[in-house]
Amino acid sequence: MGEQQERWQAAERLALALTEGGLQRMSARALAVFLFTDAETVTMGDIADRLGVSAGSVSGAVKALLSVGLIERLPAPGSRREHYRLRDDAWPTLFSTQNTVVHIMLQAADAGIATTAADDPARERLARMRDFYDFLLRELPGLLRRWEQEQASRR
Structure with a gap:
């Protein structure tokens, strides 16, 4: 071949x-x-x-x-x-655009939480979902900065 x-x-x-x-x-x-x-x-x-x-x-x-x-x-x-x-920055750009998806998921979780009672098991599952996406939003900028620093040090 x-x-x-x-x-x-x-x-x-x-x-x-x-x-x-x-x-x-x-x-x-x-x-x-x-x-x-x-x-x-x-x-x-x-x-x-x-x-x-x-x-x-x-x-x-x-x-x-x-x-x-x-x-x-x-x-x-x-x-x-x-x-x-x-694009030279294709992967960080793709990751950054995922913020939109993360925001949508976060909003969907919040909307679901608003419709459930405090003792409803669905509320706990939705809260975990919300907390996960909230965590991602907080962590993504730092992760992308570290990636850029690593790339700059390789050049």
């Missing part, structure tokens, strides 16, 4: 793991292309060609990856196609 074939099989295995972790299948496969490509940038057409799918099926995946901050659109003077690349 050739080196390139092994590389893209590893990319497909990663995409499968991401899908099992909850990412939409096409978004996972597109993300794998961004992670495994040796090109500076890729277009939707490049992704579609690499995956053997239609450019239309890639569009939603690219939008999803853009929306969570994993990839970025780059100017490409002279090109009629939009170019994208994995």
Whole structure:
């Protein structure tokens, strides 16, 4: 088996793991292309060609990856196609955007607590949920700062 074939099989295995972790299948496969490509940038057409799918099926995946901050659109003077690349700060950005999800979960727990009686077992479960998400919100900024410090020390 050739080196390139092994590389893209590893990319497909990663995409499968991401899908099992909850990412939409096409978004996972597109993300794998961004992670495994040796090109500076890729277009939707490049992704579609690499995956053997239609450019239309890639569009939603690219939008999803853009929306969570994993990839970025780059100017490409002279090109009629939009170019994208994995952001250098993709993982901390993704983690930071999760704050929105954490806030939503925290609000949902608070709303549930407000509807339950003090002696209701559901109230205790909801309180644990609220406390967990409250803890995450307090800890995330420090965790991201430590990550940045670690990265800076490696440079």
